[in-house]
Amino acid sequence: MVARRVVALVRAAHAAPAVAVTAFAGAYAWAVGAPAGLVAAAVLAGQLSIGWSNDWIDAARDRAVGRADKPVATGALSVSTVRAAALVALGVCVVLSALLGAAAAAVHLLTVASAWAYNARLKATAWSWLPYAFSFGLLPSVATLALDPPRLAPLVTGVAAALLGVGAHLANVLPDLEDDAATGVVGLPHRLGRRRTTTGAVVLLLAATAFVVLGTPGGATAPGIAALVVAAVLAATAAWTAARRPGRRYPFLAAIAVAAVTVTYLLTTA
Numbered sequence: 001m002v003a004r005r006v007v008a009l010v011r012a013a014h015a016a017p018a019v020a021v022t023a024f025a026g027a028y029a030w031a032v033g034a035p036a037g038l039v040a041a042a043v044l045a046g047q048l049s050i051g052w053s054n055d056w057i058d059a060a061r062d063r064a065v066g067r068a069d070k071p072v073a074t075g076a077l078s079v080s081t082v083r084a085a086a087l088v089a090l091g092v093c094v095v096l097s098a099l100l101g102a103a104a105a106a107v108h109l110l111t112v113a114s115a116w117a118y119n120a121r122l123k124a125t126a127w128s129w130l131p132y133a134f135s136f137g138l139l140p141s142v143a144t145l146a147l148d149p150p151r152l153a154p155l156v157t158g159v160a161a162a163l164l165g166v167g168a169h170l171a172n173v174l175p176d177l178e179d180d181a182a183t184g185v186v187g188l189p190h191r192l193g194r195r196r197t198t199t200g201a202v203v204l205l206l207a208a209t210a211f212v213v214l215g216t217p218g219g220a221t222a223p224g225i226a227a228l229v230v231a232a233v234l235a236a237t238a239a240w241t242a243a244r245r246p247g248r249r250y251p252f253l254a255a256i257a258v259a260a261v262t263v264t265y266l267l268t269t270a
Contacts (some may be wrong), residue, residue, distance in 0.1 A: 238250060239251075
């Protein structure tokens with residue numbers, strides 16, 4: 001019984017993006033010489049709070065459309081359990097962020113607050129993309145602001161992260177466009193429609209990789225071109241899947257993979 005609840009909590013936390021964002025943040029912190037373990041722990045706590053708050057806030061909507069992938073909607077978890085988990089994770093996030101220093105803590109908590117705002121209201125508006133741009137764009141600075149002396153991350157890094165965030169947002173929503181619209185969630189992707197959302201996701205993800213490849217010292221090196229080619233293949237397969245099999249989660253997983261390629265290349269130049 002306990003094991004099932006733990007598994008359900010992991011699923012409700014949106015484990016794949018939470019782990020991916022944590023890994024990227026920790027790797028970047030390590031590359032710039034920041035306390036990688038502490039950065040990763042703070043980011044993971046924040047990501048868990050975001051994932052659990054999403055399922056807590058969306059519980060009624062998820063039940064209404066029969067979301068079998070949401071433990072709260074299937075009855076595997078109660079709303080009160082997910083709400084408590086989200087609040088505890090948020091408290092842990094505050095404590096861990098404070099250990100990074102005032103500037104890093106303030107920026108990290110702003111990124112988490114932005115994501116909570118998306119869950120609570122902005123996801124159903126034309127501004128649904130803004131929390132992704134804001135939170136992902138600032139996330140690299142959590143690591144650099146934990147340095148001595150603190151500093152903001154390079155502009156190239158921040159812009160690429162923001163582009164990746166918005167691209168991932170568009171790709172993530174694709175399988176749920178109809179279910180979301182049926183429960184009153186009409187964000188930017190729903191207003192754009194499936195075709196334009198797919199195109200937008202591909203363009204933004206490739207733009208992020210190209211921005212890093214062309215904007216870092218040394219310009220378009222052979223490894224950079226290779227990274228761009230891999231990103232293009234992933235984006236193309238994501239677009240194909242979105243068009244032919246609209247209910248599949250592959251476009252979002254491909255977006256995470258593009259982010260991994262981009263971050264890996266960025267780390268080699270950091």
